[in-house]
Amino acid sequence: MKINWGTGIVIAFALFMTFILYFVFKVQSDSKYDNELVVDEYYKHDVHFGDEMVRIQNAHDLAQKPIISNAQEGITIVFPNIFVPNKIKGNVSLYRPSNKKLDFEVQISLSNPTLLIPKKSLVGGQWDINMEWQYEGKSYLTKETIYIN
Structure with missing residues (x-):
C-alpha cells in the first residue's frame, strides 16, 4: 500500500494530537505537577x-x-x-x-x-x-x- 502526501499529513497530525492530549492528561492527573495559585482568591x-x-x-x-x-x-x-x-x-x-x-x-x-x-x-x-x-x-x-x- 502506497501512502500519498495527504495521508501522511493526516497521520502526522493525528500522532501529534495524540501526543499533546497524552501530555495534557498526564500533567493534570499527576500530583507532582501541582498547579497552585499564588493567591487563593x-x-x-x-x-x-x-x-x-x-x-x-x-x-x-x-x-x-x-x-x-x-x-x-x-x-x-x-x-x-x-x-x-x-x-x-x-x-x-x-x-x-x-x-x-x-x-x-x-x-x-x-x-x-x-x-x-x-x-x-x-x-x-x-x-x-x-x-x-x-x-x-x-x-x-x-x-x-x-x-x-
Whole structure:
C-alpha cells in the first residue's frame, strides 16, 4: 500500500494530537505537577491592587528604608533609627513559591530596630517576603526575595 502526501499529513497530525492530549492528561492527573495559585482568591486580591501600589510607593519614597537580609541566624529586618521601634506595627509574610504548606506569617512587635526570623523555621531555597507595616498612620509594603542555603 502506497501512502500519498495527504495521508501522511493526516497521520502526522493525528500522532501529534495524540501526543499533546497524552501530555495534557498526564500533567493534570499527576500530583507532582501541582498547579497552585499564588493567591487563593485571585480576583478579590486583584481588586485591592491600587491600594497595594500606594503602600509600595510609600515604602519607596522613604529616605531610609528597612533592610531585609539573610544572616547566619536567619532573616533579619533592620528598621532605620528614624523610626521608634515600638510604634511599628504590621506583619511579615513569608511565601515559599514551591510549596504553599511552608508559608507563614510573623507579627512585627519590636523593642529594638531589628526583627529576626530564625533559620530553624526556614527551609532552604527561595522565599518571597512581603512586609506590610504601619508607622504613625501611614501604611507601607516592602517586597523582597531571599534565598536560604
